[in-house]
Amino acid sequence: MRNIWTIAKKEYAGLFYSPIAYVVGVVVFLVMGIFFSYDLNAAITYQYTPDFTYELDILIFPLIFLAIPILTMKTFSEENKSGTLELLLTAPVKDHELVIGKWLGTFLFFLSLILLTWFYPLVLNFIIDPGIDQPKNLANYLGVTLMASSMTAIGIYISSLFKNTIAALMASLGTLLVFWLISAPAQFFPGTVAADVFTNLSLTQHYYNSFRAGMIDLLDVSYYVSLTVLALFLGTRSIESKRWR
Amino acid sequence: MISVQNLTKDYDTHRAIDHLNFTAEKGEVLGFLGPNGAGKTTTMRILTGFMSPTSGTATIDGLDVMEDSLKVRHKVGYLPETVPLYEDMRVFDYLKFMGQLHKVQEIDERVAEVLIQVGMDDRSQSLIKNLSKGMRQRVGLGQALLHHPDVLILDEPTIGLDPKQIKEVRNLIKSIGKERTVMLSTHILSEAQQICDRVIIINKGRIVAEDAPENLQGRVSALRVVYVRVSEKTDQAATALRELPGVLSVKVLETGRIEVENVRESDVRPGIARKLVESGYDLLELTPESVNLEDIFLKLTREASSENPPLEPEPNDSQESEA
Structure with missing residues (x-):
């Protein structure tokens, strides 16, 4: 447990050693800020209640969707390439602690980013009457966080498969995109088992059909949690397998 | 302390080490000598749990390196050949991070102590990417020493150091070797002669000679x-x-x-x-x-591969003249 925390802390701090984390932060707050300025204007001028759900749509796609592969691509591929993985694998750290630590550190960065955007609906809440629909807002945020957790875990797993960071980036982007769009083919054969499978595999369906509408469905929560656990499990196996080469 | 039995490792079709058998006792500095590609790094990587052997066993303090990998890793300090470091970290933070993974108590004090030991106390706040090769080597060595390991495995520990630092590091290894077990690989023969109690000469994955440096000299002629x-x-x-x-x-x-x-x-x-x-x-x-280790080395490794042309000279002459 202590190892996970040690690695997570280093991973989190490590993001700030490079400019990437700052660039991602600036882009996210700049884009979110532009939308916020529209909302603010509408709120002050017309006392119009903006629905913050639309702003969160932007936060998920494209902002976080693009930022996750960029920030996870280096987690293992860079260590593999520079040889520092040899240090970690010869330190008294279990393989799953290493993978979970890396995921936790990166996920906490996204969590900070997501939580900081809460500033916008909080401000809007003061300006308009009757204010923002808080329960719905909370469900939205929970959904975004869970989705970011799964996507980060997938990015970490894919990074463990590569030595080349750009290859890891493209593979993560591709995989996330497939998970994003996988429900689309379901419309060609509606009502079949295959359609059900495709729909239920989709990263988007579990958000748009529930959290986004303000509902918290245990099935959707377990989907994101399972996906996170599965990706971390595969990441652990991938690291383990390096010892057997 | 270290016991290796019939250790073999194959990479695809290439056999990197072939039924190695050797031991190292507590308070012994064991030199692992061989030309490039002889299997030194592979052996060390197996002992540190980074890699699994194809067959055979290796134990450290009676613990199997595969079965009890985690316990073994607690007991071993390891300096890999390439001295991998986190370029973007500061020296102090890096050592602290590695020390935390090794569960070192009173970490700040211990890091400060090790920094003095390897002569890097004045650079503790430098970014690792700004360090010279010799300094990186010393940070790597510090990392291996942090948790007071019983066994120290050093893959080419003096490469890239200047003559003064080489002397310091060798003295450091000698003093550590008095109480602990040190296994180091090198292709600098005078180094093995100076600091090792026992030398194993390895070529093409097989041990061709094993003895104290003095005794090896008597063998040649x-x-x-x-x-x-x-x-x-x-x-x-x-x-x-x-x-x-x-x-x-x-x-x-x-x-x-x-x-x-x-x-x-x-x-x-x-x-x-x-x-x-x-x-x-x-x-x-x-x-x-005087017949030196160089001659013995060349003679033995040439004998071992008599069907092949004689070995190229090691590309490490500058190092030796420095030493």
Whole structure:
């Protein structure tokens, strides 16, 4: 447990050693800020209640969707390439602690980013009457966080498969995109088992059909949690397998 | 402390190490000597749990490196050959991070202590990417020492250091080797001669010799050679030397030196000096040739691969002359 925390802390701090984390932060707050300025204007001028759900749509796609592969691509591929993985694998750290630590550190960065955007609906809440629909807002945020957790875990797993960071980036982007769009083919054969499978595999369906509408469905929560656990499990196996080469 | 039995590792079709057997005791500095690609790094990577062997077993303090990998990793300090470090971290933070993974108590004090030990205390706040090769090497060594490991495995620990640092690191290894077990690989032969209690020479994944450096020297030849130079009449002087007791053969070299081969047990130098001076020659030089580890190494590794052409010289001459 202590190892996970040690690695997570280093991973989190490590993001700030490079400019990437700052660039991602600036882009996210700049884009979110532009939308916020529209909302603010509408709120002050017309006392119009903006629905913050639309702003969160932007936060998920494209902002976080693009930022996750960029920030996870280096987690293992860079260590593999520079040889520092040899240090970690010869330190008294279990393989799953290493993978979970890396995921936790990166996920906490996204969590900070997501939580900081809460500033916008909080401000809007003061300006308009009757204010923002808080329960719905909370469900939205929970959904975004869970989705970011799964996507980060997938990015970490894919990074463990590569030595080349750009290859890891493209593979993560591709995989996330497939998970994003996988429900689309379901419309060609509606009502079949295959359609059900495709729909239920989709990263988007579990958000748009529930959290986004303000509902918290245990099935959707377990989907994101399972996906996170599965990706971390595969990441652990991938690291383990390096010892057997 | 370290015990290796029939250790074998195959990479695809290539056999990197082939049924290695050796042990290392507590308080021993074991040198692992061999040309590039001999299997030194592979053996060390198996001992540190980074890699699994294809067959055979390796134990450290009675613990199997695969079965009890985590316990073994607690006991081992490891400096990999490439000295991997986190470029973007500061020296202090890096050592602290590695120390935390090794569960080092009172981490800040211990890091400060190690930094002094490896002579990097004045650079503790430097970014690792701004360090020179020698400094990186010392940070890597510090990392290996942090958790007071019982066994220290160092893959080419003095590469990239300047002569003063080499001396310091060697002294450090020697002092650590008094209480703990140190296994180091090197292809600098004088280094092995200086700091190792025992040397294992490995070539193409097999052990070709294993002994104390002094004993290894005796193996190569039972002969000793003395070089003699006189001011003039070299040929006549050579003839005169042939009659001395203990001398086996005398040869005049193109350089004007006389090469005197004698049996190992007797020192013929006083006899040579007396004979030449009494006969009226001006003796200019009398140099015994010492068989060094280099010759043994070349001889042994060449023997081991006699079907192949002789080994290329190690590309490490500059290092040796520095040392």
